Amino acid sequence: KSWPKNAKRTLPSVFLALGFTNIQREGIYGWSLPGNSGSFLLETLSGRKEILGKLNRNRDGRMREAAFLSSKLTRSSFSLDWHLRDLVGGGFVRLTETAGGRMITIGSKFRRKSTT
Numbered sequence: 001k002s003w004p005k006n007a008k009r010t011l012p013s014v015f016l017a018l019g020f021t022n023i024q025r026e027g028i029y030g031w032s033l034p035g036n037s038g039s040f041l042l043e044t045l046s047g048r049k050e051i052l053g054k055l056n057r058n059r060d061g062r063m064r065e066a067a068f069l070s071s072k073l074t075r076s077s078f079s080l081d082w083h084l085r086d087l088v089g090g091g092f093v094r095l096t097e098t099a100g101g102r103m104i105t106i107g108s109k110f111r112r113k114s115t116t
Contacts, residue, residue, distance in 0.1 A: 047076030
């Protein structure tokens with residue numbers, strides 16, 4: 001957006017103009033996601049849930065990266081590679097090099113507790 005020459009450019013005014021914040025009360029701002037971000041968030045969360053469920057179904061919470069990338073997602077239209085990067089960056093999973101290839105291991109705090 002173009003700014004008027006006499007407008008004061010403060011950080012809150014820039015974030016308001018870009019749609020990243022909204023005014024809740026006088027002097028109190030809340031974070032918001034601009035545009036059609038609801039579908040992006042839904043795709044991301046549903047993909048995470050599906051992948052973590054696949055890993056939790058395995059006995060030890062691990063899966064070969066090659067087998068993982070050859071599978072398909074039903075709840076998200078994003079690529080598996082994108083979701084893998086999201087999960088690694090978020091600390092949900094970690095990648096481990098083994099003699100047989102890379103393994104995807106679910107983080108301990110996201111691992112379902114065994115019933116036996």
